[in-house]
Amino acid sequence: MTTEQAAQTVQITINGTEVEVPAGELLIKAAEDAGTYIPRFCWHSRMKPVGMCRQCLVEVEGPRGTMLTTSCTMTVNDGMVVNTESDTVKKAQEGILEFLLINHPLDCPVCDRGGECPLQDQTMAYGPGESRFVEEKRHYEKPIPISELVMLDRERCILCARCTRFSDEISGDPLIEFKERGNNTQVLTFPDEPFRSYFSGNTVQICPVGALTAKPYRFRARPWDLEAVESTCPHCSVGCRISVESSQNQVLRFNGVDNDPTNQGWLCDKGRFGFEYINSTERLETPLIRGEDGELHEASWSEAIDAVADRLGGFKGDEVAGIGGSRNTNEEAYAFGKFLRSVVVTPHIDAQLGDGLAPEFIGGVYPRATIDDLERAKTILLWGPDLKEELPVLYLRVRRAAAELGANLIVIHPRNTGLDDVASHTVRYRPGTGADLIERLVAGTGELADVREALNVGPVVALVGRPGLAEDIRLPEAVAAFARDLPEATVLPLVRRPNVFGALAMGLAPNLLPGPAEITDADARSRLEEAWGPLPETDGLDATGILEGLASAELGALVLLGADPVADHVDPVLAAEAIGEAGFVVAIDQFLNDSSRLADVVLPAEGFAESEGTVTNVEGRVQKVNRLIPGPGQSRPVWAILDDLARRMGGELGAPSAAALAKEILTLVPSFSAVGWDELDWGSGREGILIEPPLRYLPVAAGITQHAQSGFSLHLAHTLYSDGTLTGSVPAFAGLAPEASVHLNPGDAARLGINGGDLVRVTGDAAVELPAVIDDGLVEGTVYVPAGRREARALGSTLAVAVAKGTVRQLSLEGGGS
Template sequence: MSDKVNLNVNGIDIQSDSNKLLIEACEDSGIHIPRFCWHKRLDPVGMCRMCLVEIETPRGKMLVPSCTTEITDEMVVDTESDVVKKAQEGVLEFLLINHPLDCPICDKAGECPLQDQTMAYGPGESRFVEEKRHFEKPINISEIILLDRERCILCARCTRFSDEISGDPLIEFIQRGNKTEVNTFPNEPFKSYFSGNTVQICPVGALTSTSYRFKARPWDLKSTRSTCNGCTMGCSIELNSSQNKMLRILGVDNDSVNQGWLCDKGRYNFEYLNSEKRLKTPQKSVDNNFVEIEIQDVYSELTEIIQDRKTKINFLLGSNLTNEDYVAFREFSKSISDSEQTFYLNDDLLYKGQFGQNNELAKIDDLNSSDAIVVWAEDLKEKMPVLYLRVRQAVKKGVKLIVFGHTNETLTDIADVFYGKETVSKNFEIIKDVSKLNEIKNYVVGKNITAIIGKSTPQQSDESIRELSEFLKSNSNTKILNTYTKGNTYGAFQTLENIKGTKDFVDDISSENTDLLFVVGADPVGRSFYSNEIKSILENLDTVVSLDIFNHETAELSNFVIPVSSTLGEKEGTFTNIEFRTSRIDKLVPSPGQSISDSEFITSLMNFAGLSNDINSLEALNNKAFESIENSTRPVFDNLDKPSNLDGIINISDPIITTSENSSTKALFYTGEKLYGDSVTERHSESISLLGSKKFIEISQNIVDKFNLTSGKCSMVQDDMEVTLSYKINDNLPDDLIYIPINRRDLNKFNFSKEITFLPSRVEEALNVN
């Protein structure tokens, strides 16, 4: 560990680690130094000069920026001297010279560091009588981010974030001196998955999001801390609402997880909560029409079905339930039948994973402390953007990165070794003998490895995933981060026994073994790779009950549709992330209409049906979820609400995933998901719907050559389906492989085990005719 250093700040002796910057050391000791450009997650630049302090030097007292000054032993610092105060006044006067002071119409007013620090440290009066600088106000630098250059104080937080943290520097300072502005390259918008973070760290109102612009005043906001359930990262978030409407999500700096950052999907995919199209009343399908029905009638009709002893019930559960919801379904099934219930998760990529005694499981923080990271999973940037940031961070600190598979195209630029199409076949098998790959041996043998390992596509065989981890385990000290990417999957692992995925659902379920099916928070017909198969199964079942927040393709095939509360912002509960860290999900806004939470529905149904239950409160469910865990680390509400546990509690447990082995299917295409799609929630979130609606495929260069493609458009045809979409060339793809992002409607309706006619010519023919 680093040495301790003694310094004297404002006459008080303090102690700090020797490698700290003066501003950090003071902050740790409770001495606040005003700042704009300095941010603890970014490299210091010393742009704004707001943090000037006086230190004693052999040449007398000297003003230095505390954000770029490293502390030394016996340093004597004054942060409040008259000289410092004069400097602060001067800096603020300069900053305000070109600042428009349009606080009355600025979204930042009320939570604005420039406003606050001008109040606290500013000169109070302006001497500037000349005309201020003017820019067009505001400009769209992307579909969701607006930039008001007049307000910018050139702290470079946004440009440094995009360069250092997210690695997509699409904004920079243009011009210089008085003319300096932040801007993008013409026709090259700030298309970043992380652009929302720049809005959050902007110390003035220069960067705003279309989503929150002019929506509320900070002092009117209600807020609570919660956990994002968008993917299995479980980023800590702050929810903001006003007048019972969710308005904004901010990242909370949880050191072990997201460090304050969020992806734009996590940040903006909440707008659906306020959608007019939310389900508000329970509905029943009568002669293919949905009619409104009282919830009591739903209970009584279902009770009749349940009380028939022969009724066979199954569950297809989405990944966006809380742990407590999962427990409710578990207890429900236990109360009806003694036999062990299998729960199907709505996950095309569910496979057994590497758990059990032979595997040491990794935490996210292990990324930073290992010698090398090996990635053999879905594209992290697309599926777990904040985990991608953490990998980037580790690599920046010197950890080596080895990436397998043509799916991980976004990591290739920072990877030390990338095994692409030469090593990984179209079927996602590593075709070469891993032990003979020399580059990987250099980085791996005898080292500490964190392996991010998961299934990339439904076509991939389970065996092919294991091979690599076996090699790693036998040659190095490997910790495995089993990577499932969907929502609260790990919560399901912790609370349910016998878990299977959609592949097994398709294989197992038929009207012979299922009379009543609950589909909860899942739209497999609209979203899954197995869409068609699931559709025909649902059509043949006696009774299907769908619990969700919107009507969707799956709900339309159901007999009952129950409106439920969204896990985001409308429910209390817990969420478990990829490292089995359980943290709080909190409620901030009411659900529309008669929506109730999934667990409330189930417990009410149990009460109605006279089934014995001891889970009539959320606390009871929460306790039941973690019964087997030792008391002090049990992530129950009481423990989680302690200030020291706000970041969550880790309880690594081994899930029982009984999914059957999947051998690789003939891959004519490979399917995956991009960050943005057009799922039912995304469609109803204005900001996100702009980003995920475009249909496209990615193809290898040889296909372009073979068909002589030029127009940028093509058609996919199968039976009576035809979809016209654009194509992008992806150099990482093996020859003759087409990548299809199936989190877009229509695209998942193709039968991927059958041939799809690929018509490059349709559009071009039409063009040629003209």
Template sequence: MRALPGGRHLVDAGARTRGRRRGNHRRSRPAARGGAVDLPGRHAARLERGPRSRGDPVPLQDDDDLLRGPLGLCAGALRAHPVPLGVRGAGRPESFTYAHPRGRGRGWAVSTTEDTGAEVDDEVVEPDPDAVSITVNGRSVTARRGDLVIAAAERAGDYIPRFCYHPRMSSVGMCRQCLVEIDTGRGPMLQPSCMVTVSEGMVVDTESETTKRAQEGILELLLANHPLDCPVCDKGGECPLQDQAFSHGPGESRYVEEKRHYEKPIPISDLVYLDRERCILCDRCTRFADEVAGDALIHFIDRGNATQVNTFPDEPFSSYFSGNTVQICPVGALTAKPYRFKARPWDLEQVESTCTSCSVGCRISVHSSRDRLLRFQGVDDEAVNWGWLCDRGRFNFESVHADRRLAEPLIRSAEGLVPTDWSSALSITADLIRSAVDGGGPGSVAVLGGARGTNEDALAWSALADALGVESRDARLGDGLGLDLLDLPRATIADLASASTVVLMAPDLKEELPVLHLRLRDAALRSGTRVIEFTQSGSGLTRHAWRSIRHLPGTGASAVAEALADAEVAAQLASGPVVVVAGRQNLAESAEALSDRVGAVLAAAPEAGVLPVLRRGNTMGALAAGLHGPRDAADILREAAEGRIDLLILLGSDPLADFPDSRLARTALARVGRIVSLDGHLCASSEQADVVLPVAVMGEKSGTTTNLEGRVTPVSQKVTVHGTARPDWMIALDLASRLGVDLGVADLGDLTARVTADDRGVWSVPTGVEPAHFESVVGTNYDFRLVLSRRLYDAAVSTQCSPSLEGLAGGRGLSVHPSDLERIGVASGDDVKVIGPRGSVVLPPGCRTASAPTRPVRSDCSRPSPTASNSSSKRTSSPSAPIGWSSSWRRSSPSCRPS
């Protein structure tokens, strides 16, 4: 017997206990789910109320990973709240103001003042027109109009059991576990509290005998076909079904018939296993896939008692967000391959931290056991990620314990790179720096990278570069944004929902910043935000856009000018707040051209802010710390290729994999005098270094990081560093000591204090926007133009060194519409050779088909630029067609032909 479909949070730490049941109601609980828990804030307040009168207390813990609050449940959790740029951290005064990162005087302020005991005049509080008074278990409770009964009761401290309800998804009333008696004036009736909104005078009873019997009956039905294999289930110890069977269940079952049996488990993707016997058909996973992710790849199939969750044979669950379904599953039906049979929840140590896989800065719970990272879980941060994570951020922790991790310093000898001790490695590095500065001046030394470390790492190396007079430094690797664009008025992620319009001129957010993609998708579907998209090849948000303006590569300027001249678009931009999501759609495009287009939109919109699309986790923090100079990464590599750089220091960067022009990167590394690489793994660039210094990676060090909004959040150390690796900042201080320079800091605390000081990391906000200069950059006689972009699973070390993700990285590829493939004589599945003015490249394993016939050809690759010497700038008679580059430094036309 199953309820028909009609999502929200599961068991919370403040759950109320039920009356005595049949059976042994005093049976003991595992220590992981019982006993005293040190909980901050609202959790502590709930536990202070003590047990109810009906039976012994059985406190229940959060089921799916702290989706509702700070990670106070985690041992050793950081209590510090995220600190926005410009807000003092340690030692800040008692009164401070939080300047909204958007600037332009439209920010909000929060002030705190020390209580001096002086009398304060009572303020007149206007009554809330949306306030509703209801009665819950005999107590008067104030709720807001539109609140669901289950949420209003929980805020009042009365926990109602549930399985299908989740606060970030629609309510469906699927499990019926939340049945309570509700009286709206027509007498008490059992109703699902996740489907009923509060009304004035409503009376709710969550403790009546009728409610108790209904909830017991539902649990008995849910357990009728459940395999009860808790001893071998990964969810055991943190399972809401297990917890609620103890606290709200009947204690014993009357069901003696044969249970349903399925093959178990079955892999529905490379990362997720499905055990259908455990599934209680709560609809959480299917709702998430459909409503939140937009990847409706998991469904209910069959009917009646045979209903089950599954995927279709030709549609694997290949979603970038599949790990979230594992996290929100209230039973052990969905499990993650990397965590299966690794540990029990009571064996795990937890701490809250920040994901640094990209620049969104999702809050995460880091779980470890026996000094090994075992899983990441999403934490519900209202301002950032709402508890969601992409699969790259969730599973790339495996790279921390990869075989390619560097355990000790390496120096180059006649035999290649050989291990050495830290004293020798630091002395050699200091000598290389001193020799380069003395011989060629500070201009002969360059620093690349720093965006994958912490703010403290970047600040220490920036201070060292300042002390040595080194100006050639850049945290961006040729695929970032210009400083002029990052200086524009800033928006926040939360602004997406409150904005009237979002102008999207960025690469596919699903591939670049997946969680930002989810937030913008939600704003478009639920908040009524209108999206105006400028795109060269379409994106995951194209179907949700109010206007999707397609243009050829190199014609973005004219497309923006035409759109701004449209009366309907102009009226929409003037109708309210505007957020411009800006990033490099095409890696062959210049950052300056994008800045001009963004500036034109800001000039046309009275209220506008920018959200920069930055792929690397701490680009904003590294730039704010000073890892930028008069020459960017492209200039530095060109100087190195010309032999004008004597020493190149790589801070966690791999130009051979990261820089768009891989031929220039290879030439630069081959001709530079010396290379010092600081990295956690041995990558292609560090293999060419003269000195390789192993550094601690995320999970092994503490500090702060800055996301794309400018929000500073803490990262936490959870496991011991691998081998003898050290944090980047410590290496910078050691080198400064050997070089005889004073950086003015002594330890991590000094660096963090600088990061959170008012006068550090604050971007200047201009009072106006310079007029944009529209100039389309296109060639002639081109049948195709190439759009260079990256996929989510790229050549980054964190992906390649994570066994669960390594197989998902598809390498280079080409997307062409089938009609275009047929016209030029290329069969789908053929290897394709792209020939251009800068060389040629073969893209295996063949062509992927694009969704619409467009002249742009999209190349998804981690090292995108062609590198061989052949080129073709005219139409050819062979079955091929020219592909035109779209920027001023790629003017001739490559061709596309079968290999």
């Protein structure tokens, strides 16, 4: 249904009652919106109608009499008369259900879908009550694993095609399909091709029976045993709405919630199954203090708070720095910034780890795009990370805009991406040559003439970010400066971590105050100093500057909040050296990670589903996260830890609760003045509230590093699964992260005499040897190395690298695009 049709209405009659419905709407949807539920199995509001199950049959009056038809394939028209309750309709629905149950096993007591099964519910409501079928039912081997995350029970399948249609229409991974014919028709994967989709869990949620089940949830609980709250996914910056469900104080599953501006009901598998880290036995439960023997030992909270306060108090304010906050709530980020700026009195604060974008660009670029702008865009320019790997549900939204809504998609990237198959134009370039490519796009001649012409059709939505960690941080800003001059253009800066925008809006940047506002903003300073007291006068150091300062002893102490620079900073060697050389390090975290293991004091914090607050997604949409279970052991909320530290150091945070902090933010940060918890939980803000930052930043194209044409350029980019602390604590993800490897273009590999599986020596900040993958989706002169792999950390993120054949070792590795 188009926007124009939705603005018009028609009159139809349903079961004798006249109702007004949008023109062009499907009858099944129009009836439901008018209060009449029509049973269905195959129809899903986010997929194309197919009319396969026939359960939604209704009678519609026409010029030749009454017609029995599927309501999911018929659009409404003015004067339509519909009967959903006639004897004919009831008999048809009973017949359909009786046929579906001929081969469906009556194993509800052991089926994971029992208690929330549409087939079960509709058999009770619309079925015949008994079956005339007494013969032996059809049998298959059950269940069979079709991927590492999903199990298939073919006996239960009713052939509604929801799973196959989702994989084809929505995710673009047609890895599951119908096989055989007639009575033997069944859903299966292709031989030697598992259902290895990043979105496979959605098929489990939308399956109307128990044919597809999720391994992490199988036999764990019944629906009536579960407690549930609505929340926001903690794994990336898209901000997908989810239902968090637990039993006996253990989170057992996430389900997608249909939030129209963001995820529209879908989740990636990392978001859906990544909850298992919450229940990990490796979670920190007690404070740890490093003893004279050099080891971390358990301590009481009073001992730990005293130790941190005494040690931090021994440094001048500007000798202390803080890193973190991008994985925390807005309220926790606000408390962290307030603690550092008003109690410690330091300007050295950063929520990013050298792998993001300029804070003022993220927080203040205008005109800013929203995710929902993709629904109306005529042209989409994507010059940033591979969305399928880093922001998967945004990938689904872009895919829908290009494949279903007709937008022209232009993808610019050093390597094949998951969106290439629906892109109107794809442009490959070598990392380090982005500035030259922008100049050629501006000129719009030669091979880029068609691309430039497509960019002249507005509205244009520009999705800009760093395609790889070795790219110049100023490249996305230069792309945005180019894009702003396109017709009706809006820009959306892309960052990966879940609450980067929120952390920056709370002032967790060396050059920003809460708002976000510039350090020099007199109104913002005055407002904050009246409530907080005197603030540092100047900009501070960013994460890289902080680590360099610690390594050189210009800084003495570091406070880490949910951050692991040793694993996540673009220069992990520098991070390890800096933390090792620091005079004092305190880490507030859920796990012992590579950085917190080096800390002098580690304080256990509550995490997702254990504390409440708000988060802000990549577009600036504030949404609620809710508490469902208690934290493990003696873990405490971040705001409570910081409040105790402030009091012990002679300061005051005024943070008796997260709700109190939210009210303070509402008062002191004008862009959050309309963001109340009640509004987010129960009011019109259920879909989230977009904030309008007071900062207005005009992107400019200047100073981008150009890479020499000789040698190789490094493309270092994240993948959905890695060996990070959180994903590494999820048993379901074991073995899903790709092996550390070096991807080479076939031509480059041939010139170097390298075959797939050979060890390749890549020299950047240091040399690493990794197995080669021949990747025909990679531009020549470029080396792709998946980021987040322990074996590749020493390589760093230097753009120019040397490549040579290492010790020969043959492995079975295959390459290609995402």
